Amino acid sequence: MKIKKGIPLIDQHDKNFMYGGKFGGNFIPETLKKPIDDLTTLFAKLRNDKKFLRERDHYFRSYVGVPTPFIKLEKLSDHLGGAQIYAKVVSEANGGAHKIYNATVHCLIAKRAGKKFIVGDTGAGYAGKMLSMAAKKFGLKCKIFMGAKDIKRQRPNVEAIKKNGATIVPVRTGSQTLVDAVSECMRYWVANNDTTNMCVGSTVGPNIFIKICAWSTAQISRELVKQVKEEFGKIPKKMKLLNCVGGGSSAMGFWNEFMDTDAEFIGIEAGGPKNSKYHAAPLTNGSKIGILHGAAQYVIQDKEGQIGSTESISAGLDYPGISPLHCFLKDTKRARYTSANDEEALKAYQLVSKLENISPSLEPSHAFAEAIKLAPKLKSSDVIIVNSCGDSLKDKDIIKEKLGSYIR
Amino acid sequence: MKSKISLVFEKCKKEKRAALITYTVAGDNTQKNSLKILNTISKHADILELGFPHNTPIADGGQIQESSHRALKNGLKLKNVFQIVKKFKKSSPNKPLIMMGYFNLIYQSGENNFLKNCKASGVDGLIIVDLPYPENVNFAYKCKKKSINFIQLLSPTTPKNRMKKIIKDSHDMIYYISMLSTTGGRLKVSPKKILQNYNKIKRINSKKNIVIGFGITNKTIASLKKADGLVVGSQLCKTITNSIKKRLNTAKVLNKMVYNLKKKII
Incomplete structure (x- = not known):
């Protein structure tokens, strides 16, 4: 393949x-x-x-409002040490998400x-x-x-x-x-x-x-290619593009125009609550290929083929399947996939919202959780870009319940 | 050798009536009860469809979903479905039984293994809701080699040239979906219009046995009795649901209902 x-x-x-x-x-x-x-x-x-x-x-241009901002997360990068962390603030698009x-x-x-x-x-x-x-x-x-x-x-x-x-x-x-x-x-x-x-x-x-x-969300990377070249003069050699994946639409859009470059793609699935057997991470946890909603894909299911239950704090990632395109990227090793659990996502939301002017929703907070894990292990010449594809405002109730308070 | 499904249609044609085809879900509400239902209604029904339930069906309406949910909640597995078929065929070897369901269960079993189990338990035919033509060509061929009928579906949205290809590739029975609907929807097209479409299909190949399904109940069945066969499913599932609620004997209630359905088309 x-x-x-x-x-x-x-x-x-x-x-x-x-x-x-x-x-x-x-x-x-x-x-x-x-x-x-x-x-x-x-x-x-x-x-x-x-x-x-x-x-x-x-x-x-006139309705969605493109391009969305590409910003450096100076404070988060300083706080973690290591890689330079950037965000593509897709949540600035009209309506607040991709x-x-x-x-x-x-x-x-x-x-x-x-x-x-x-x-x-x-x-x-x-x-x-x-x-x-x-x-x-x-x-x-x-x-x-x-x-x-x-x-x-x-x-x-x-x-x-x-x-x-x-x-x-x-x-x-x-x-x-x-x-x-x-x-x-x-x-x-x-x-x-x-x-x-x-x-x-x-x-x-x-x-x-x-x-x-995927054709529609590709707008994200069409803009980003230009923004990255403006910022760095070229596409940096060691650049990681981090994106949460549920169905996988924002990640596909975020990666599409970088497909033939050296950029590394990391998809972060929803690991569900810590210590729970339920999750929404079919790629990370080795689910088998099955048919869901008209397409063959890696999908959480039992031996017989009944679709399995999932659990995640983020409703947008709480899906047992995953885009066939991501399955293809995984098996060709063009992208790698990992997961972050509910608690890690909440912590990531908290840290980013506290330090920066953006406040990611619980979906991209999964990707930020991976950035927080990775950055300290990398050099300052490494670049991490996270797709901040949703705003935390929609998760206000859940965050208040879990953390006691909501900041944005 | 002619299939049992063909023989049934021959017999019905001689009797100048439509074949009555029922659909119930395996394991609804228990394995024992669903077998009892099959044994009972087979006195009046000409062909029995038995659903093997899936928990994420994309073409089933509320009644069949509810039946499937009940069966799965009771722990029904595919091997139990085959056991039910085997037991039924032991007492009614000549009554055709068609299994109906979604492709993922076959995919997980492995096509060959699934067909082996069909053969061993006496399944006469298969309807796979989400495996349309031409995606089904290979699997349909495997079925044919095992003398299992693969039943193609046609719908009001199927264009004529596509219909011709599907009919050409079909076995002994074709299922015509009466209207744009999931199973169990109200008949929103007039029976006259449905029969017009049905006749269009018959004109392509008059030898094929075409059955009509979706939206057929004791209220609508008589108006469609010119067809080769008629499928009643959701109404039976709904009746099971109601008789469970009222703590009635489901097999008995269903027997009466199927008897009445049959009376309306002879």
């Missing part, structure tokens, strides 16, 4: 849409074959359509397809918040599927979704988290694909959704 140079990673699949012959594909009910084929054809056309690209760039890129593109596509309705899943509530925002902006009616457990623990985003005029459908099956929200959203699309487009909130699901999402 090998990654080809000069070809976008999303296009490195075979005729069955499998990456490395093992990951991805379209394991879908017959009813979804045609809508997915239609979307695939439309997207293939649009990504080469200059007018569409201009439109995307226009809304990315989910806005995928949501905007999906709404633009839905408009082109002549659809009036759009539905999406959400875990942390960001994908839902952004889709509801973009839907409002582009005049589409919007429904968001969200696990009942996540509705309780991500209140600020739930309120935002409602304020944007979208309907929230609470999902009470299974673990009542992201995995069930994605299933329910797909079931809804099975029944309504004649009038409705679906936006999968991450680089998971049938192949076309992986493609659209």
Whole structure:
């Protein structure tokens, strides 16, 4: 298994849409074959359509607000000693997280397809918040599927979704988290694909959704390549790009344009509570390949193939599977993956928020936890860049409960 | 040699009626009860579909999800599903039984191992919800070599040229999904329209046995009886749910329901 140079990673699949012959594909009910084929054809056309690209760039500039800042975390670097730590502050994008890129593109596509309705899943509530925002902006009616457990623990985003005029459908099956929200959203699309487009909130699901999402979030690294060259004159030899991974959409966007460079990619999964047997880290903990939500991937499951329970303090990472693209990056050794547990993420949030002007949400706090572990072991010529892809404000309640107080 | 599934359709055609196909979930609500249900309803049903439950189904509605959840909560494993099939086939060797489920369980078992177990327990056919054409070509071929029917699905969204290819690759039975819906949705398309679509498929190859499923209940079944076969699933699962709540004998209640369904199409 090998990654080809000069070809976008999303296009490195075979005729069955499998990456490395093992990951991805379209394991879908017959009813979804045609809508997915239609979307695939439309997207293939649009990504080469200059007018569409201009439109995307226009809304990315005027609506999403690109480029997002690239800053040095001076105090954190001094405090830890060792590597120079930087952050790509993607949480400065409109809405407060990277989910806005995928949501905007999906709404633009839905408009082109002549659809009036759009539905999406959400875990942390960001994908839902952004889709509801973009839907409002582009005049589409919007429904968001969200696990009942996540509705309780991500209140600020739930309120935002409602304020944007979208309907929230609470999902009470299974673990009542992201995995069930994605299933329910797909079931809804099975029944309504004649009038409705679906936006999968991450680089998971049938192949076309992986493609659209990764293509959209790639904006992050398009900017970052320029910003890094401005800062260092070139891409530094020893540069590590750290990103949390749940479904893997922000990491794909953060790494995409660096694929053919020497930059080292480290993905950080959610290790769950300390001393718990539950986690959301299929790559770190050696889960087997299985099929979840239409795609083959490493997935937490039992011997029989029943999808396993997960646990993480961060709703956005609390997912048993992982993007087939990350499975591909892992098996080709282009990226390496590790995990941080709930406690480490909380501590990282606290330290970064105390020292710096940014305050990462619990998802990127997992990546900061790894930066905190790594930095002291490295030299000052080493560069660590963390994708700070969400703001802690949405986690205020959880943080208060766990740490007693909330700082930002 | 003709398959048991073909023989059933031949018999029904002679009797000038649609075949009645039922769907229940293995292990719902216990292994013993689900076997009892199969044994009882097989007096009236022509073909039995038996779901092997998955906890992350992407095409099932609430009723079947609930049945699957009950079965899994009781600790049902795939080997138990095969045991149920084996016991059922021992008492009703000629009644076709089709297992229905999602691909991940087969993937984890290994395709060959799974088919070996199907063969050993007497499974006549398989419906794999999330393994569409052409992704299913290899697996369908393996099924054929073992004389197990791989049942292709067609839906209202399937374009005509794709339909032709799928029909060409199909075995003795094809499943037509009546409408855009998960299982158990209300019939939101008129029976007339469904039969129109059904006839379009029949015109491509009139020899194929086409069954219609999704949204079929005791209220709608009579209006579709011109089809080669009709599948009732969610209503049976819902009936099981209700009879458990009321502490009734599920097999008895289901027997009555299947009997009434049958009466409506003969």
